[in-house]
Amino acid sequence: MNKNFKKMFSVAAAATMVAGVGLTTVNAAELAAGEGTITIANAQKGKTYTAYQIFEVSATEQTHDVINPGVEFDDKRTASYIATEEQKTFFASANPELFNFQATANGKYNVAVKTGITGQDIATFLNSKEVDDLNKVFDHKSVTADTAGALSITDVPYGYYYVKTDAGTIASINTATPSVTITDKNKPTNxxxxxxxxxxxxxxxxxxxxxxxxxxxxxxxxxxxxxxxxxxxxxxxxxxxxxxxxxxxxxxxxxxxxxxxxxxxxxxxxxxxxxxxxxxxxxxxxxxxxxxxxxxxxxxxxxxxxxxxxxxxxxxxxxxxxxxxIFLGKADFTKVDANDEATTLAGAEFEIYTEATEGTKLSFIKDGDTYRYVQAPVDGDSSVTTLTSGTDGQFHVTGLPEGSYWLQETKAPAGYNLMTSRQQFNVTLNDTNVSNPSMNEVKANIENTKGGATLPSTGGMGTTALYTIGGLMVAGAAVLFVVRKRMAA
Missing domain, CATH: 2.60.40.740 (Immunoglobulin-like)
Incomplete structure (x- = not known):
């Protein structure tokens, strides 16, 4: 149960008072017999609301100057807040002092709110106390909201109440009839x-x-x-x-x-x-x-x-x-014979550009057949701009940001024709599901014809056969990218 207390209000047969609120005439018989209902208008699903009776309220035979607030009856008797010795001791540590206590003949105390004290002052003090301490001193009743909306705590004796919830917010002090509706001012933490x-x-x-x-x-x-x-x-x-x-x-x-x-x-x-x-x-x-x-x-x-x-x-x-x-995606390229894809071609050399013509030539750090994109090469970092197919015809590109790129072949394998134009590939994110996105890994076979013919100069990858993972029919590099997923306990 949350230690962060929610609501403080008064409830009596017709009204109980906070300092500065006007008096209301009520019937003494109703006050003695009454039980009230506390309704939280906008309770949060799954949250537990506990009503603590801080002080009971009763009708006395005499009026007491110290009693304010109080309720005056037609026969001039006064309804006052009544505290036990234990409750008086509980509030003794409050700074500033919150209440005046006047001893009665039956060993209890009439209670009055000190001048200048507000409901917020009282609630703040109660907020500072542990749940176990509240449970030991004050009668209480708890209800958990099965659904969001109105929630009632029924059959509570009339008195001065502090209502807490494990959602953790203070509400206002209200004058109240026996059926009280209060508003949970708390917003769930997001x-x-x-x-x-x-x-x-x-x-x-x-x-x-x-x-x-x-x-x-x-x-x-x-x-x-x-x-x-x-x-x-x-x-x-x-x-x-x-x-x-x-x-x-x-x-x-x-x-x-x-x-x-x-x-x-x-x-x-x-x-x-x-x-x-x-x-x-x-x-x-x-x-x-x-x-x-x-x-x-x-x-x-x-x-x-x-x-x-x-x-x-x-x-x-x-x-x-x-x-x-953050996912690390990659593009996997394989250089193959156009007439026999089982025949892979080593030694083909490529460059990657940011535009179909001209543009910026990208740099990479080479690690075997894998080339990691370097946004800003520095002296001594052994970056390269040429990507070479390995003995199995493969080379791999990692770390490209989202966007369109163009692959240009600068050296064909021996006996094969050079691609005459740059071929486009696209780095994309599969973000249709924002709460659980995935990356698109892209694989492409780059086909070369043997001497005597050249590859087409239009289209993406010419006669290249494309294979994609993630459902997008694009050729290119997957990418290191950042995604978000919300979770609420």
Whole structure:
């Protein structure tokens, strides 16, 4: 059960009062016999609501100056809040003091709200107490909502009530008739994770392409509700992402590190924990955004995919989470004889460009027959621009961002004709299912005819036979890309 208490209100035979609310005349007999109903108008499915009777209410034979609020009857008797010794002791630690207590002949106390004290003050104090402490001191009744909508807690004795829910928000203090309807002001905690690229061509994307060495900006947005005793955000970067130093920022900008929250980094894990003093100050739902930058590393290539998960723990409520996932896709090319695809051709050489004519020639890091795209080659990185088919006729390309590319053959195998024009292939994402996207691996046979004929100069890959994985009839390179999937516990 959540320690974050939701609602505080008063309920009596006709009305119980909060300081500053007008008096109402009621019938003493009704007050003594009555039982009430508390209805939460917009209860959340699966959440448990508990009504605590903070003080009972009863009719006394005499009026007491200390009693305010109270209910005056036609015969001048007064309905007052009544506290036990244990309840009086429970509130003794409140700062500021919340109530005046006046001893009665039967060993109990008449209760009055101190001048200037609000319902929020009372609820804030109760929020700070453990569930077990509340259960020991106050009579209570709990109901769990099977469906979203109106939920009633029935047959509760008249009194001054504090209603909590494991959803974790304080509600307002209300004057009430025996049937009280209150509104759950809490919003469920949600979390949303987005990815942005440094050139801002994709902003707040659910998925994105990336290349090794690219810096991505990750954005986590969640809501903190009043009444929570703790709130922690834990983001775990999978192998293949490296945090950029000093890149973590938190908004709103009014929040102060070490005063309102703390940030810790342990390997691939980033933890943001909000301070109890900050949580106690909240009186309304507050949106918080955490951003940081991370570099895609070589480890993403070897691992094949990288999952980046955020988990939010709001007090004792269930966790909520979201993740983005980085897949490493690749394009597999095989050079074959046009008349016999079983005959593979070694030694063919190619270049890859960004346009059908001219454009930028791409660079790669070679590892056997695999070529990893390098966005910005530097001196000494042994990058190459020529891709060569191996002894089995194959060569593989990894790490290309989404887009269209053109393959140009620069050297044909001995005895075969050179392709006379660049052939287009497309890097695409299979993102029809945003919550569970997949990558399209593309495989293509590049056919060469023997001397005396040339390949066609139009169309994609000429007479090449294309084979794709993922359902798209395209030739080209699969890609390292980022996707998102939401999960809520």
């Amino acid at each position: 979390v949303d994770k987005k990815v942005n690229d440094p050139e801002n061509t994709q902003v707040d994307a659910d998925h994105s392409t990336a290349y090794v060495g690219e810096i991505k900006s990750f954005e986590i947005t969640t809501n903190i509700e009043p009444g929570l005793k703790s709130f922690t955000i834990t983001d775990t970067m999978g192998t293949g992402l490296e945090l950029v130093a000093d890149s973590i920022s938190i908004t709103p900008s009014t929040l102060t590190n070490d005063k309102d929250y703390s940030v810790s980094v342990d390997g691939q894990k980033i933890t943001v924990a909000f301070k109890d003093t900050y949580l106690q100050r909240l009186t309304a739902s507050t949106s918080v955004t955490i951003t940081y930058r991370a570099t895609v590393t070589d480890a993403a290539v070897s691992a094949g995919s990288v999952q980046n998960t955020v988990v939010v723990k709001p007090g004792d409520n269930d966790t909520v989470n979201d993740f983005v996932k």
